[in-house]
Amino acid sequence: EFPLTEEEIQNSVIEWIYATNKLEFSGAETIVDTKKILRALMKTQSNVEKEVLQTAELLSTTYDRSSGKLRKSDVYASNIDKSLYYFPHHGLIKDHLFSLGKLRYFGRNTFIVYFCPSVFHSISFLGTSPFEDGNGRICRFLSKRILDLILPVPFPMFRDREAYLLAIEDGRKESDPFLAPLPLLKLSLNSAISYYKEFLQTRQKRPPNDNLYDYFIVAGSEEVGIICWITEMWEILRDGSYTDCDFGVIIRVKKPFVTDWISDI
Numbered sequence: 001e002f003p004l005t006e007e008e009i010q011n012s013v014i015e016w017i018y019a020t021n022k023l024e025f026s027g028a029e030t031i032v033d034t035k036k037i038l039r040a041l042m043k044t045q046s047n048v049e050k051e052v053l054q055t056a057e058l059l060s061t062t063y064d065r066s067s068g069k070l071r072k073s074d075v076y077a078s079n080i081d082k083s084l085y086y087f088p089h090h091g092l093i094k095d096h097l098f099s100l101g102k103l104r105y106f107g108r109n110t111f112i113v114y115f116c117p118s119v120f121h122s123i124s125f126l127g128t129s130p131f132e133d134g135n136g137r138i139c140r141f142l143s144k145r146i147l148d149l150i151l152p153v154p155f156p157m158f159r160d161r162e163a164y165l166l167a168i169e170d171g172r173k174e175s176d177p178f179l180a181p182l183p184l185l186k187l188s189l190n191s192a193i194s195y196y197k198e199f200l201q202t203r204q205k206r207p208p209n210d211n212l213y214d215y216f217i218v219a220g221s222e223e224v225g226i227i228c229w230i231t232e233m234w235e236i237l238r239d240g241s242y243t244d245c246d247f248g249v250i251i252r253v254k255k256p257f258v259t260d261w262i263s264d265i
Contacts, residue, residue, distance in 0.1 A: 012153035012199070014038055019156030020140055023164060079169050080162065087127060118146040119185040123171045155195035157188055 018034040021027025028034040076084045121142045126135050144154055158164035170183035 008199075009153050011035075012155065015156050016144065016154045019159045020137070023140075023158060023161050024137065025161075080165055085169065085172055115147065115188070116181070116185065118143040119181045119188055121146065122188075123168060123181045123184050126168065127172060151192075153199070155192050155199075157191055159191065163187060 014035050015031060017038065018027060018031045021034070028037060074086060076086045079085055122139045125142075126139045140157065143157065148154060158167075164184075164187065167183040167187045171180040174180045174182075
């Protein structure tokens with residue numbers, strides 16, 4: 001297996017938590033502060049968990065009632081261009097999900113099996129969820145859990161809030177459920193490629209391990225020792241619309257790498 005250290009895995013998870021917090025304008029101001037908070041929590045995880053459960057019980061009668069409330073007709077959100085996006089009424093979701101069930105993934109590789117469903121969760125269920133609050137967070141968490149099955153470490157899927165929102169809005173303009181996730185897929189792929197390039201720069205001084213060569217392919221790049229999690233990704237690009245993506249680093253992980261630490265987080 002790829003020789004990742006515990007610190008590398010933890011740092012990666014911390015970066016993901018920091019980035020997704022920034023999308024919600026929440027969390028610590030810096031990644032250093034985020035790391036301090038999470039490392040402190042890890043040392044007393046069991047006690048903290050009990051305290052959280054006890055606090056939730058105390059707040060159950062006074063908790064904000066709008067959180068988790070079902071959407072009503074004409075619920076909308078403001079887009080970046082100041083236009084309005086009207087969420088589908090939860091009574092229409094059944095028919096919409098039926099059409100989403102017809103979605104076909106092209107290709108044979110790990111990228112198709114895992115990465116597309118991950119983005120599919122983020123865009124499709126964000127719009128069809130019947131609840132008013134918390135949809136973005138739970139959809140991104142589901143996406144992360146899917147990718148945890150194949151990626152050696154999680155990456156900050158969307159570091160830039162505006163780029164993330166623009167991708168969501170572009171997807172909502174598509175009436176075809178197959179096309180709706182594609183803008184977010186492009187952003188997610190480029191985010192992953194960028195992150196793993198940075199990640200591997202810290203490992204370049206390590207001696208090469210012959211056993212790793214079954215785990216990676218490098219395309220369009222002179223770098224050596226790249227973790228691979230994508231092969232022939234252009235198989236799904238049925239109209240060639242993503243040929244402008246930065247596909248210099250093609251990565252594919254041969255088998256899952258999920259640790260107890262990531263599962264706890």
